[in-house]
Amino acid sequence: MNYKWAKYIIMILFIVISTFFYIVASNKMKIVNQEVLITSKCENDLTEVLTDIESLYEYQDYLPNEIFFEKINGIYAHMAAAEIDHYNDLRKKDFEDLRLEVSRLKDETSKSKKSLISTVSKLKKERDNTLFLTVIIIVLIVFIEFISYTRFSSDITKYLKKIEVKDYDFKIRRSSLPFSSDIYSKIDYLRLNLKAIDEAISGTLKGYGIKETLSEIFTNINFKRYISFDRIGFATINKDRIIASFSFSDNKEIHFKQGFNILLEESSLSKIKSKTDLRIINDLDQYFLEKPHSMSTELLIKDGYKSSLTAPITDPNGNIAGFLFFSSRKKNNYVENDKYKVLSISDILSSIFSKNMLIDDLVSNAALGFVKLVEDKDPETGSHLERMQKYSRIIAMDMLNKGIYPNEIDINKVEDIYKYAPLHDIGKVGIPDKVLLKPGRLTPEEMDVMKRHSEIGSRVLILFEKNLRRYEHNFFSSAINISLCxxxxxxxxxxxxxxxxxxxxxxxxxxxxxDVFDALCSKRVYKEAFPFEKGVEIVTSLSGTSFDPKVVESFLDCLDDIRSVYNDLKEI
Known part of the structure; x- marks a missing residue:
């Protein structure tokens, strides 16, 4: 038999069997519920009888004996005093015996009622578990189908739309099924989860990348019902450091800023070894008392957060490549079940992250191909490109850490600068060799030809960028800016x-x-290399004329790191 049909037959059989057990449990519940109602009525009646007996017993103390006896038994209106005393003793004993008997019956009825209620709860649990298991099995089978037949993100959204439960349809079904309110709430919960995950996947299509997806999640009210949070953060692992990439919150003043980074081995996150190792901290204040050197915890507390949930993001090989953070202003905001909710989101983000890595690798390899073209034409550029690339990253990271131009520089921009800095001169592939490789200074006419390399390079990159537009992401925008400007x-x-x-x-x-600093400190056919200090002096003198003063300021503040790169890679 065809595997596909066999799978559907098994699913139908499972639904039929589950429905049978569900109906049986429901009928049992109906019978027991009737018994509960009868028992409750008996309990109420006995309570009223006991109340009457106790009221009547108290009432006798306030009336003459003969009136009392006349009230109870009219024939005893006139009795001798001795007989009255005798009957007083008897009636007290009768009252006490009756009260005890009724109390006993009431207690037994209450116990019986509790037993029946417990039976109802068990039957209800069995019924709910049957329904829940059926839903899970169906979702699992749908998910397997989803994995088998959907290979692109656009197909994922189309598929989820097919199984989306419409509000009006759900109301019709609700009115026609004899479910309890508890069952309805469970169905609502499952439906909400499905809708939240659907919107997460849809969000990935609106803007390619993790940042756009998390922005969609942060502003989506269904996700805040799905899991409570006031801040979402994302960090990546770069070599041996954890770097805060970006975050979303409603805070006007933020202490935990993008670009914050620490050594991985100094963080408790180093203990997370697999994608299922999620971490909950429900009291950040107490956690900071125990780990007072945790700078990230201190910054979160300053921003007003009291609890957090952290999930790892993995690369295509399953290695930990980053972290997703949910933070709340409430203590004890997260429970174990929240881990499973976040795990589904982290799986989606890991998939996006892996695709980003693949595309970035392809783009980077293409960029390296361009750089190789330049190196083949002009061998002097090889070491220069590596040095100026590292200088650029050092300067940009310092600006990020200081909050200089916060609207222009984030961690992604720093990485773009590092990645695409070597492409600044790719336009030289279009410069004639007699000008590019001339062993001496260029004439004014030759300089005009050389100046064309910035526009040539940007045109090449713009053409490449157009061919990648279908990914809805501007891969080469930074490279174009660098090459042209x-x-x-x-x-x-x-x-x-x-x-x-x-x-x-x-x-x-x-x-x-x-670029200029490294050119000053490098040997060319038309000049000798300036010493490191002289290069620094010239760059400083050009601040405010050739260079942005704030960029030069960061350059000067990072001279130790700049010198380290210079010594490691300088030409001998």
Whole structure:
């Protein structure tokens, strides 16, 4: 038999069997519920009888004996005093015996009622478990089908739309089924989970990448019903450090800023070894008392957060590549069940992360191909590209850590600058060899030809960018800015467009300082290399004319790191 049909037959059989057990449990519940109602009525009646007996017993103390006897038994209106005393004793004993008997019956009835209620709860649990298991099996089979037949994110959204439960349809079903309110709430919960995950996947299509997806999640009210949070953060592992990539919150003032980084081995996150190792901290204040050197915890507390839930993000090989953070302003906000909710989200983000890595690798390899073209034409550029690439990253990271140009520099921009800095001169592949490789200074005419390399490089990258538009992500926007604008000057005297000040893209402003400094300290056919200190002096003198003063300031603040790269990679 065809595997596909066999699978559906098994699913139908399972539903039929589950439905049978569900009906049996429901009928049992109906019978027991009737018994509970009868027992409850008996209990109420006995309670009223006991109340009457106790009231009547108290009432006799306030009336003459003869009136009392006449009230109870009219024939005893006139009795001798001795007989009255005798009957007083008897009636007290009768009252006490009756009260005890009724109390006993009431206690037995209460116990019987509790037993019946317990039976109802068990039957209800069995019925609910049957329904829940049926839903889980169906969802599991649908999920297997989903994995088998959907290979692209766009197909995922189409598939989920097919199984989406519409509000009006759900109301009709609800009115026609004899479920308890508890069952309805469970169905609502499952439906909400499905809708939340559906919207997470849909969010990945609106803007390619993790940042866009988490932004969608943060603003989505269904996710805040799915799991409670006031902040979402994301961090990546770069070599041996954890770097805060970005976060979303409603805080106007933020202490835990992007770019914050610590050594992985110094963080408790180093204990997370697999994607199922999720961490809950429900009292950050207490946690900080126990670990007072945790800077990240201190910053979260300053931002007003009291509890957090952390999930790992994995790369295509299953290695931990980053972390997803949910934080709340409430203590004890997370329970174990929240781990399973976040795990489904982290799986989606790990998939996106893996795809990003694949595409980034392809783009990076293409970029390296461009760089290789330049190196083959001009061998002097090889070491220069590696040095200026590292200089650029050091400067950009310092600016990020200091909060300089926060609207222009984030951790992703720092990585783009590092990745694409070597592409600044790719346009030189279009410069004639007699100009590019001339062993001496260029004439004014030859310089005009050489200046064309910035526009040539940007045109090549723009063409490449157009071919990647279907991914809805601007992979080469930073590379284009670097290639086109790295010869623009802060005072507007640069080329090709005489841009001035902050109109020059931040990537180009950073790369231009790194490029010029390394050119000054490198040997060329037309000059000797300047000493390190002389190169620093010249760059400093050009602050405010050729270079952005704030970029130069970061360059000077990082001279120790700059010198380390210079010594490691300098040409001998």
């Amino acid at each position: 790295h010869h623009e000057k802060w005072d507007g005297t640069g080329y090709p467009n005489s841009l001035k000040g902050v109109l020059i893209p931040i990537e180009a402003r950073v790369v231009s300082v790194a």
